[in-house]
Amino acid sequence: MDLRLKAAGEATRPRRTLWGDVWARLRRNRPAVVGLVIIILMYFTAIFAPLIAPYEYDKIDLENVRAGPSLDHPLGTDELGRDVFSRIVWAARSAAFVSIAVTVFGLTLGILFGVSSGYLGGWVDTLIMRISDVLFAFPGLLFVFFIAATIAPTLTAWLRSIGLDDLARSDYLDYLVVIIALGLVGWPGMARLIRGQLLSLKKREFILAAQAIGVPTWRIMWRHLLPNAMPPLIVAVSGGMGAIILSEATLSFLGIGLQPPNPSWGAMLYQYYGYWRTELWPLLFIPAAVLVIIILAFSFLGDGLNEALNPQLD
Amino acid sequence: MASVLEVKGLKTQFFTQDGVVKAVNGISYELNEGETLGIVGESGCGKSVSVMSLMKLIPIPPGRIVGGEAIFESRDLMKIDDDEMRSVRGNKIAMIFQDPMTSLNPVLTIGKQVSEALELHLGMSKSEGRQRTVELLEMVGIPSAADRVDDYPHQFSGGMRQRVMIAMGLSCNPQILIADEPTTALDVTIQAQIVDLVKKLRDEIGMAIIWITHDLGVVAGLADRVVVMYAGFIVEEASVKDLYGDPRHPYTIGLLASLPRLDEERGRRLASIEGLPPDLIFARRLPFLCSLQLSS
DSSP, X not given: OHHHHHHHHHHHSOOOOHHHHHHHXXXXXXXXXXXXXXXHHHHHHHXXXXXXXXXXTTOOOTTSOSOOOOSSSTTOBXXXXXXXXXXXXXXXXXXXXXXXXXXXXXXXXXXXXHHIIIIIOHHHHHHHHHHHHHHHHSOHHHHHHHHHHHHHHHHHHHXXXXXXXXXXXXXXXXXXXXXXXXXXXXXXXXXXXXXXXXXXXXXXXXHHHHHHTTOOHHHIIIIIIHHHHHHHHHHHHHHHHHHHHHHHHHHHHTTSSSOTTSOOHXXXXXXXXXXXTTOSSOTTHHHHHHHHHHHHXXXXXXXXXXXXXXXXXX | OOEEEEEEEEEXXXXXXXXXXXXXXXXXXXXETTOEEEEEOOTTSSHHHHHHHHTTOSOTTTEEEEEEEEEETTEETTTSOHHHHHHHBTTTEEEEOSOTTTSSXXXXXXXXXXXXXXXXXXXXXXXXXXXXXXXXXXXXXXXXXXXXXXXXXXXXXXXXXXXXHHHHHHTTOOSEEEEESTTTTSOHHHHHHHHHHHHHHHHHHOOEEEEEOXXXXXXXXHOSEEEEEETXXXXXXXXXXXXXXXXXXXXXXXXXXXXXXXXXXXXXXXXXXXXXXXXXXXXXXXXXXXXXXXXX
């Protein structure tokens, strides 16, 4: 009787998939869930910025400069009378756009070079790894500054030459410069991570077993190797997106990233930095707090994903 | 009986920083249709490397197949290109491995892995492949196979996984199944089940089998003919009956002497062959010294 009950229970047990398991574990991790909610909120804000923000990010109101919080302006206004709340909301759009574009850019290069390097080995591996060594040799942020500061004229000329004059306008160009600079510096990390994963995975017996049933090389890479390399990659991407948002803020704070009037939390920090001591309403702390919360959120989510994807028994 | 595979003078070497490792030193044997050939020998004798060379699955570099032929379907496997070799692997010559715990991809379902060869070699669609996969899993004795095709490898026990590996190996009705110590990682009762399963399937399907093992007991119950390897050479080749009844080579005698017996006297120490391959070639393993003749 008992045995039969057990067998029946066995048969009706709900099927759990790999990702279902990960989600179930992630859900039990409170900081990670809070982080995830904040991140979703940020991207939601980014997508619906025109609907959420009460004003345009560049609407100047000189009658009403450096005002404190009010019903019209919940977070006050800056020295040109622009609504700070609206600018924070629009800046979420910049951060979201830059973080996704840089991740896609860096990940594409990283996967392409990492997979080639790790699986093919030989001179391909040597070439790619030496290039990434060279990129790694520069201090990361310094290299980003260098690219960001020097690429703009080249990029403008190139965009004009291929007839994309619209993109060469400064408000778009800023984004392109930031994305290219961060992406170029970011891919070697991804490539090395993937290469390391593949180097250990390709020696595993199930890859030999796949070769033994005649699976072609490219199919082994994409179907057998890459899915196994996913967990650390997902963790790296989650942590990396926070780092990208911080880097964009750093670049913009130093004046080589997004330029006003483009909205950016980093640029706002610089803008408010000049008069934070003299004001009763310390504007400086608003973008700073937003940045801290979002970077913490990514960090918590990254930790949570790491635990959820690599469950260890205590 | 017609032979399906004829190996002539196969030589595989590994070129490492510390010198050349001569893993397989010109071995020759024939495999007849429907026959089961056992390859025995202790660890490091080149058993695995010799069959991996047939499948051209040894890592290159450092490995290289230095010479020899393997005639299969009137062409030399050593001379055909990668694409042709891929269409042989899994399709006409299949292989199962030692450790079923690591031979299945942990992120793909059982069904996807078994049907991969069907889709690749027989051009089946996903749904046809799936249907055939269920039949194959039933054939190797996996209960409620239709429910279990969507399970992941970690939901299977070791013996069940080896059954899955066998289903994968047999999916395209190969002429030859190469089994590289398929029972070594399993416990004794499961070993017996797997051996019985392979016997049953061999009688149904009629493929030839190359069974690598260092378990002489398994070979005795399964193989028709046995090849004994030492240090990359074939030292003796005989039918199972002759090998066990009348072993000729001192190494074979040594191997058989090192088998524990049920009717063993209590307290007697089990015989063993001292040292590691290829010591015998350098005549360090003394009990065999006097009568050893290796051609090298």
